[in-house]
Amino acid sequence: xxxxxxxxxxxxxxxxxxxxxAIGSATAVIVAIALExxxxxxxxxxxxxxxxxxxxxxxxxxPPRESASQLVVAxxxxxxxAMLPSFATGFEAAxxxxxxxxxxxxxAVAGGSFFLPQNSPALMRGLAxxxxxxxxxxxxxxxxxxxxxRNAFDLGPCLGVxxxxxxxxxxxxxxQSLRSTGLWGSALGSLLxxxxxxxxxxxxxxxxxxxxxxxxxxxxxxxxxxxDHIPVHQPSQTGARGALSMEFRFF
Numbered sequence: 001x002x003x004x005x006x007x008x009x010x011x012x013x014x015x016x017x018x019x020x021x022a023i024g025s026a027t028a029v030i031v032a033i034a035l036e037x038x039x040x041x042x043x044x045x046x047x048x049x050x051x052x053x054x055x056x057x058x059x060x061x062x063p064p065r066e067s068a069s070q071l072v073v074a075x076x077x078x079x080x081x082a083m084l085p086s087f088a089t090g091f092e093a094a095x096x097x098x099x100x101x102x103x104x105x106x107x108a109v110a111g112g113s114f115f116l117p118q119n120s121p122a123l124m125r126g127l128a129x130x131x132x133x134x135x136x137x138x139x140x141x142x143x144x145x146x147x148x149x150r151n152a153f154d155l156g157p158c159l160g161v162x163x164x165x166x167x168x169x170x171x172x173x174x175x176q177s178l179r180s181t182g183l184w185g186s187a188l189g190s191l192l193x194x195x196x197x198x199x200x201x202x203x204x205x206x207x208x209x210x211x212x213x214x215x216x217x218x219x220x221x222x223x224x225x226x227x228d229h230i231p232v233h234q235p236s237q238t239g240a241r242g243a244l245s246m247e248f249r250f251f
Contacts, residue, residue: 070249072096074204078113082239083137083164090115090137092243105154107145107192113243114138119171120233128220128230131173135218135233138165145192152197158190162210166235168218182216184235199249206243213237 074094081087096109117136123129140163147156164184170177190208197203215237219229 067251068100070098070100070200070251072098072107072109072247072249074109074111074245074247076204076243076245078115078241078243080115080137080239080241082236083139083166084115084118084135084235085120085133085233086118088115088118088137092245094245098249100149103149105147105149105156105194107147107158108143109145110140110142112138112140122172123220123230123232126230127222128173128232131220131230131232132171133168133218133232134171135166135168137235139163139186140165141186141188143188143190145190147192147194152195154194154196156192158188158192158206158208160188160190162186162188164212164215164235166216166218168233170220173220180218182218184212184215186210186212194247202247202249204243204245204247206241206245208241208243209238210241211238 072095074092074096076092078090078092079088080090090113092111092113094109094111096107096111098108099106115137117134120133120135122132141160142162143158143160145156145158147154162185164186166182167179168182169179188208188210190206192204192206194202194204212235215235217229217234218232220232221229
């Protein structure tokens with residue numbers, strides 16, 4: 001290598017090194033960081049919370065409200081004082097709807113009652129002496145009740161209508177035993193009391209009266225004379241009943 005004639009060689013050897021430019025240092029730093037895995041991404045700022053949640057969010061956080069409307073299923077026992085020849089017992093079942101609020105409750109139920117069969121007393125005189133009848137009764141009705149609620153208890157009146165079906169057949173005596181069926185309607189008035197163990201279970205007690213404008217009459221008919229029919233049994237036009245049931249409420 002030729003030396004420059006204007007600059008002594010000793011000057012080149014002893015000349016102090018010049019500082020690197022600032023841009024070179026910055027480049028070195030950037031390269032070093034890139035080799036280490038890159039610069040960390042900046043953390044996005046947390047979104048600011050709204051001062052209050054919208055109404056839809058508040059509603060979603062509340063527990064679901066219990067429905068005031070419920071399906072009602074009831075089953076129990078029933079007694080009757082005037083339809084059959086003597087005091088009668090039976091079973092009843094009902095299906096309906098109840099609407100409940102803190103201070104009152106409405107029920108509308110349709111149900112049926114079946115009374116255990118029994119015999120009428122034997123006739124004691126005349127051509128029909130010794131004759132008796134065997135009877136059973138089925139009643140289907142609809143009742144609407146309104147009651148005042150006080151804690152676990154509610155009490156109120158009911159009104160309803162009923163269709164009564166009675167089957168009768170001869171049970172003794174010389175007459176030929178024939179089966180016949182009577183059908184009539186009755187009006188119902190009740191007082192209902194209920195004690196609720198929970199929202200879904202209650203015991204109900206019903207005291208009821210009925211009025212039947214035209215109940216059928218069961219008779220012994222003879223051929224030939226006498227022409228008159230001989231009465232064996234006729235349900236009463238008025239009477240009382242009582243029922244005790246378990247009431248199940250759904251939903």
